[in-house]
Amino acid sequence: MVLRPMLKHSRNFASFILSLGLALNCLTVGCGAGPEAKRKIKETAQYHYNLAHGYYFNSRRANNVDGAMQEVLKSLKADPNYAEAHMLAGMIYMGREIHVKAIRHFKKAIALKPNYYKAANNLGAAYLHLGRWDDAIKVYESLVSNIMYVTPGHGHNNLGWAWYKRGNLDKASRHFRMAINLAPQLCVAQNNLGLVMLKQKNLRRAVKYLRRAIKKCPNYAEPYYHLGRTQSDAQNFTDARSNFERCVKLAGDSKWGDRCDQRLSTLPRGGGME
Incomplete structure (x- = not known):
């Protein structure tokens, strides 16, 4: 006897909550608003997005990330369905290493704009940062199979890295080679690819690819570390010291700079083949 009235009231309450949610959503995005009101909403969202973009990318403003975050959130408040604003919000959160929120915004950007390949690439990068290798593989496999994706080399490199971290060196090698080809x-x-060769104990080819990386990008610190480590293990301390010193000079107080500096401190004095 009591259940039916309670069920009736529950249904009425649920309907009320649903209606309230729809009404609030309409207040936000302008459901039923006339063309002029919708235009003003878009203009407001665009205005705050442009400010956020300027704060984030304009070096003359010293990359005002706090200002960028405030403005992009204002843009999304005006128009929650603004794909580019979600993309920018994701980038800001990712830069702050708040990857869960970054992923949420990248996913929303893709849902609103399915061919938003930059957002998909950033989504995959966020998964890589979190060590979610399977999720990253799924994202990048989809990207590299799409002929409209304009930077497939980067996609194959990231896909190779996910497979490398999963321990599948054959697939990692295949995608790194594809990245180099593209x-x-x-x-x-x-x-x-040099790291794959090191894992496979193919030191000659590892050195070959690490030296190629340095030749193409002389200011790229990481391969100096791996090359120096390989030379140190082979007791070629003179060349190892040279590479570690170059790495420290390039990388400074970063992760690679610290690693190279630590390796330098363990080398025998005097260098040479010992």
């Missing part, structure tokens, strides 16, 4: 100047792919 983008010969992509020195990070040369470096990564």
Whole structure:
């Protein structure tokens, strides 16, 4: 006897909540608004997005990330369905290493704009940062199979890295080679293929690819570390010292600079083949 009235009231309450949600959503995005009101909403969103973009990318403003975040959130408040604003918000969160929120915005950007390949690429990068290799593989496999994706070399490199971290060196090698074939100047792919060769104990070919990475990008610190480590293990301390010193000079206080500096401190004094 009591259940039916309660069920009736529950249904009425649920309907009320649904209606309230729709009404609030309409207040935000302008459901039922006339053309003039919709135009003003778009203009407001665009205005704040342009400010955010300027704050984030304009070096003359010293990359005002806080200002960019405030403005992009204002843009999304005006128009929650603004794909480019979601993309920018994701980039800002990713730069702050708040990857979960970055992923949420990249996914929303893709949902609103399915061919938004830059957002998909950034989504994959966020997964890589979190060590979510399977999710990254899914994203990049979809990207590299799409002929409209304009930077497939980068996609293959990132896909190769995900497979490398998964421990599948054959697939990693295949995608790094594809990246090099599609983008010969992509020195990070040369470096990564060198890492595969190191894992496979093929030192001669590892050195070959690491040197290629350095030749193509002389200011790229990471391959100096791997090359120096390989030379140090072979007791070629003179060349190892040279590469570690170059790495420290290039990388400074970064992760690679610290690693190279630590390696330098362990080398025997005097260098040479010992």
